[in-house]
Amino acid sequence: MLAYDFMRTAFAAAGIAGVLAGLVGWFVVVRGQSFAGHALAHIGFAGAAGALWLGAPPLAGLIVAALAGAGWIGALADRAQGRDVAIGLVLSVSLGLGLLFLHLVSGSASGVTALLFGNVLGVSHATLMTLAAMAVVCLLVLGVIARPLLFASLMPDNAAARGVRVGAVGTVFLLVVALATASCAQVTGVLLVFTLMVAPPATALELGLPPRAGAALSAVLAVACAWGGLLLAWITDAPVTFWISVLCAVMFGGGRLLRAVSPSPGSAASK
Amino acid sequence: MTAPAFSLAGVTLRVGGRDILRNATFESRTGQFVALLGPNGAGKTTLLRALVGLVPTRTGQIRVLGASPRAARGRVGYMPQARALTVPSLSGADYLRAALHGARWGLTLRRDTHEIDRVLDLVSARDIAPRPIGTLSGGERQRLALAQALLGRPELLLLDEPLASLDPARVGDVVALTRDLRDALGLTVLFCAHDINPLIGTADAVLYVANATARLGPVEAVITTESLSALYGVPVEVVRARGHVFVMAGTVPAAGGECCAHG
Ligand SMILES: Nc1ncnc2c1ncn2[C@@H]1O[C@H](COP(=O)(O)OP(=O)(O)OP(=O)(O)O)[C@@H](O)[C@H]1O
Numbered sequence A: 001m002l003a004y005d006f007m008r009t010a011f012a013a014a015g016i017a018g019v020l021a022g023l024v025g026w027f028v029v030v031r032g033q034s035f036a037g038h039a040l041a042h043i044g045f046a047g048a049a050g051a052l053w054l055g056a057p058p059l060a061g062l063i064v065a066a067l068a069g070a071g072w073i074g075a076l077a078d079r080a081q082g083r084d085v086a087i088g089l090v091l092s093v094s095l096g097l098g099l100l101f102l103h104l105v106s107g108s109a110s111g112v113t114a115l116l117f118g119n120v121l122g123v124s125h126a127t128l129m130t131l132a133a134m135a136v137v138c139l140l141v142l143g144v145i146a147r148p149l150l151f152a153s154l155m156p157d158n159a160a161a162r163g164v165r166v167g168a169v170g171t172v173f174l175l176v177v178a179l180a181t182a183s184c185a186q187v188t189g190v191l192l193v194f195t196l197m198v199a200p201p202a203t204a205l206e207l208g209l210p211p212r213a214g215a216a217l218s219a220v221l222a223v224a225c226a227w228g229g230l231l232l233a234w235i236t237d238a239p240v241t242f243w244i245s246v247l248c249a250v251m252f253g254g255g256r257l258l259r260a261v262s263p264s265p266g267s268a269a270s271k
Numbered sequence B: 001m002t003a004p005a006f007s008l009a010g011v012t013l014r015v016g017g018r019d020i021l022r023n024a025t026f027e028s029r030t031g032q033f034v035a036l037l038g039p040n041g042a043g044k045t046t047l048l049r050a051l052v053g054l055v056p057t058r059t060g061q062i063r064v065l066g067a068s069p070r071a072a073r074g075r076v077g078y079m080p081q082a083r084a085l086t087v088p089s090l091s092g093a094d095y096l097r098a099a100l101h102g103a104r105w106g107l108t109l110r111r112d113t114h115e116i117d118r119v120l121d122l123v124s125a126r127d128i129a130p131r132p133i134g135t136l137s138g139g140e141r142q143r144l145a146l147a148q149a150l151l152g153r154p155e156l157l158l159l160d161e162p163l164a165s166l167d168p169a170r171v172g173d174v175v176a177l178t179r180d181l182r183d184a185l186g187l188t189v190l191f192c193a194h195d196i197n198p199l200i201g202t203a204d205a206v207l208y209v210a211n212a213t214a215r216l217g218p219v220e221a222v223i224t225t226e227s228l229s230a231l232y233g234v235p236v237e238v239v240r241a242r243g244h245v246f247v248m249a250g251t252v253p254a255a256g257g258e259c260c261a262h263g
């Protein structure tokens, strides 16, 4: 299987997206921003479709639109009331716009499917390099803001009182989410970014793991799901994204079950 | 003579287009246990937030521990009023670790377990710290929130309603614990509450906020019929009986005292 160049590239791309989705997703879930993350993927879709229409690379359009969306949602942060409604509206308008752009491009239905559901087997070397560069940027930024981000996510008032610029840190984080979303969309497509970015961290949290171990396990699980999906797709000839979503759901269910049958996590965690 | 722990000089605070404090001037002495009282919406939380530099002053100057509120942040322990459970599966210790040095950039490479253990011992919460906070009672969470405020050895403790949703026995425990911490660590405490009674005998002074005015002074001087009537701008009656204080506006009991039987 790994004798094929496209398979090696696919595994590399899925690995990068998995690590990013797992780590970034852990904070997304802790901050209760999975809806915002979901919306960023759709805003990115409009960007990618627009880029196709303009004859530009879709990944570039995806990144630009997702980053712009992240800046916008970050600016909304203060007016928490009606925030989800605003995000939801922009989400649906984005889907509509994306549809319009694709209609204007006309033709290539496979391009549409690739955007919506991913086409990891078709990732080029150039795209892989872009993904790697994006991952490096994301992980560097995440490494720098990790501590204030965690503090602000768990205890915003306390963090602000200790001098954390809660709003600014949150906006920077959303930009990271946008980049992670864009790279994840190369593997799962914009519709299912959610799976890879939410199920692994939710499973890690379900197990009651502390932040560092939880984020690490989340990354491992996300990579496992992404690679498992590739493997199963190779064996069964069903779409990769189908298998990734199935694996993610099974994993989350398994985590719940494990939590239910294990003794109370409090006694397990005490030294 | 040390500088006051906190002082306001001609301070006006405004949020949402409304003056919460107008031209307020008062100061507390170092080591004092100050009860912060006032009706709902009077601006107690706003005042505490201003003391940690989160609400800008429109006029006047706030000094905290001889510095500006922002400059004093590292020396102030703050326990906010809103303590929503964000991630119930994380443990109290996880929360404390996130708060310790949480304002610094980067990743935590070396853990300062000493400081965590120190604050947990101060509030006797070592046994509950490893449990997921979702499984803790309100009182247990309150203790961890107090531990959080003690991180970094603050000199001034700002507690926003630490008695909320506690039963009478726990109310007494928390007041005694805070007083003992003040004595042992030489802290100044500003303790926001809705009822003066649990704090009688403990509070050295009362800071009463109402109608955009504030008054700081000894309990006997501030919680009086004359003083509170002036603060509210309507006749208020203060009745003392059997070591308790009842504050009544007309026939309706007002905040700051225990409710009493109608009649
Ligand atoms: N961010 C804000 N925007 C607009 N108005 C605000 C804001 N924060 C507080 N207020 C208003 O300022 C006033 C004072 O609020 P604050 O929370 O300080 O009162 P409080 O004395 O702590 O009340 P409580 O006893 O209910 O906690 C209230 O009328 C409140 O509605």
Ligand SMILES: [Mg+2]
Pocket: B044, B045, B046, B081, B160
């Ligand atoms: Mg309040």
